[in-house]
Amino acid sequence: MLGRLSSALARRSRTSQLRFGPPTASLSPSFSSVPQPLTPGPVSPSARPRGAFRPRPRLAAAASQSSRTYPSPLHRPIPGPMASTANKSNDPSSLSNISEIRVTHSDFELDVNLDKKVIEGYVKLDAVCEVDAPTRLLLDTRDLTIHAVEALPRGSGGQGGQQAAVDAAAAKAVPLPFRFEEPHKVLGSALVVDLPAPGGSSGSSPLGPLTRGSVLSIGVRFTTSPSSSAVQFLAPAQTHGGTHPYLFTQCQAIHARSLVPCQDSPGAKMSYTAVVRVPQPLTALMSAVPREQHPGEGAGLPHLSDVQPPYPTNVFSFVQKVPIPPYLLALAVGELAGVDVGPRTRVWSEPGMVAAGAHEFADTAKFLEAGEAIAGEYVWGRYDLLLLPPSFPYGGMENPCLTFVTPTLLAGDRSLTNVVAHEIAHSWTGNLVTNASWEHFWLNEGFTVFLERKILGRLHGAPTFGFHAAQGAVKLAAEVERLGADNPYTRLVPDLSGGVDPDDVFSSIPYEKGFYFLYYLQELVGGPAAFDPFLAAYISAHRHATLTSDQFRKFFEAYFKDVPASRSVDWDTWFFAPGMPPVTNSYDTSLAQQAYDLAMRWHTCDVMGIGSDGPPGASPADVSGWSSEQMVAFLDKLGQFRAPQPMHSRVTKKLAEMYGIYESNNAEIRFSFFKLAIPAEDDSALPAAAAMLRNQGRMKFLRPLYRALHRSRGGRALAEETFAAAGPSYHPIARKMVAADLGLPEPVVAAV
Helix, strand or coil: CCCCCCHHHHCCCCEEECCCCCCCCCCCCCCCCCCCCCCCCCECCCCCCCCCCCCCCCCCCCCCHHHCCCCHHHHCCCCCCCCCCCCCCCCCCCCCCCCCEEEEEEEEEEEEECCCCEEEEEEEEEEEECCCCCCEEEEEECCEEEEEEEEECCCCCCCCHHHHHHHHHHCCCEECCEEECCCECCCEEEEEEECCCCCCCCCCCCCCCCCCCCEEEEEEEEEECCCCCCEEEECHHHCCCCCCCEEEECCCCCCHHHCCCECCCCCCCEEEEEEEEEECCCEEEECCEEEEEEECCCCCCCCCCCCCCCCCEEEEEEEEEEEECHHHCCEEEECCEEEEEECCEEEEECCCCHHHHHHHCCCHHHHHHHHHHHHCCCCCCCCEEEECCCCCCCCEECCCCEEEECHHHCCCCCCCCHHHHHHHHCCCECCCEEECCHHHCHHHHHHHHHHHHHHHHHHHCHHHHHHHHHHHHHHHHHHHHHHCCCCHHHCCCCCCCCCCCHHHHCCCHHHHHHHHHHHHHHHHHCCHHHHHHHHHHHHHHHCCCEECHHHHHHHHHHHCCCCHHHHHCCHHHHHHCCCCCCCCCEEECCCCHHHHHHHHHHHHCCCCCCCCCCCCCCCHHHHCCCCHHHHHHHHHHHHHHCCCCCCCHHHHHHHHHHHCHHHCCCHHHHHHHHHHHCCCCCHHHHHHHHHHHHHCCCHHHHHHHHHHHHHCCCCHHHHHHHHHHHHHHCCHHHHHHHHHHHCCCCCCCCCC
């Protein structure tokens, strides 16, 4: 599974050189009608099953850097620096027409029906014309029913929030014709709204004459589907408290279109307000700043229904003044309690988990302050955390003002909170400065890993930065080995044209190869003293904007125009060559070396995989005083050594017993051990591995463990049996990806 690192990593030294070569082979109220003039008759696209990812044919491995050539589609024309570049022609993951009309603000009314597993909604979209006389507005949708579309008169636009929505409801609105384009199995269906021309049959358009720079407002009433890929509804039994249902959303990468009609592209940044009605005693939270909460009686969602649900409700309102891409829309509804852990931070969770979350994330304020010292002002106001139920499919999600985190971070000793540092770093790189499309995802994640490690280094010292950088290099080598060195999706800038689902190519490549590239650039131009000011300038120059890899290149070259070394960067190779990076980085591995040395001892005690009692003199004292991160480094390094030849199960059993693996509360330690034990055909590890698959839904753990079990002699049936039982409780994204990994149909989710 793992690629090779230089033998230098097997020697103790303060600074080791990471050398990469070609990887070796082997290894619920009912909805009433809404006020006129909305036109009746809901419309939804025809059924559109989403096809499984089909890998492209692999490219031939390049013989040398100088002989590499890259497909021309990757060199699409790119607008000038600091311009928003995602539109219908150069964001292959969106069907919207951002190049003609761009939504800049949305006002949402959302009525959550937990019984029917749907959300009834109305959105007022304020948009700016990018061209003269546009004839239609295209919005991304998937699995949405559209009830009506209307043109709102001039003067109802802007960012007035709930009162503006009430005023707009009373103003004269004109129904607009709409239809769906042919559905795409991945991208959904474009909702086509035909815009009236001035001086038409009615004599005038409610939108007025549309010229470049004109602002128009469109209202859309819609209902989500119970099968929405953005929303997971949990039954009470799936929650910690066991009493109330729960809902949370996950819109990255292209799932916002199954929550609301929108321009679902990272380049379509918008501010928003929202009014959300939920059953009492539940609480609603969003990726925005809360404004007020009050009982639902008489409160209003003026475009949805004047009839109150047959149970008491609460209404919550929110405002997000900073423009965000649609993938950062987030909503959670459940029995929630909050504990303040800093002047800007509250930890939210179910009442029975909130104390543990507050303890685990008590250092959040320190991460925020360190981030501001490096990257500049934190512009989002609040930085709250929501500790979600176990089915949340990611470690964290950087929703502005409300980061979502997995309960697998609750180690009890704050040893896994580097995930919070990563999500905080997204407040600048990703949320404030955003990739223009998913082909440039490394601009989000590579920069965020870089800033995350800068934050950790600032708080804990330079060796900590080096430790995490070295660990990242191990992960990068493993990922390239797994995917294949000639796989086009190991490029830093992959080609996603043709309707490729960004979820299907998700990996650690943009994270770790992106970080590797940025560290290379830093050392090339003079180290942190030169690069840290560049990082701050880059964020300042592109705040609130989106950009492409080529725009980053131009900014870098302009900033370092007087540094001769900056002109030696082989940009095409870095951006478009598959496989490992073309250069070697050197990191401070002083904190990792002890772990690497122990890994070598365990490796050499069973080189042939025929079994032993462990290394001579091995004892629990080997890891006494180690951090959990060092323990993970030891296990991951050992996994790299054992890629060509798995260990004997006798050795993995001895290792687990000696170092208390099964007694650890740290999910990362258990996960790294299972990746050793399952290929070793260690049957004693299978029950615990299956329990990990049943008890949480984080894809970082699910996908590698299922793949390992499915490949093993003793675990294949267990993998299929476990997925059949646990799969229905996973998030829709996780369920889809695991099914594809195993080559199985998705398990049926029973109606609750």
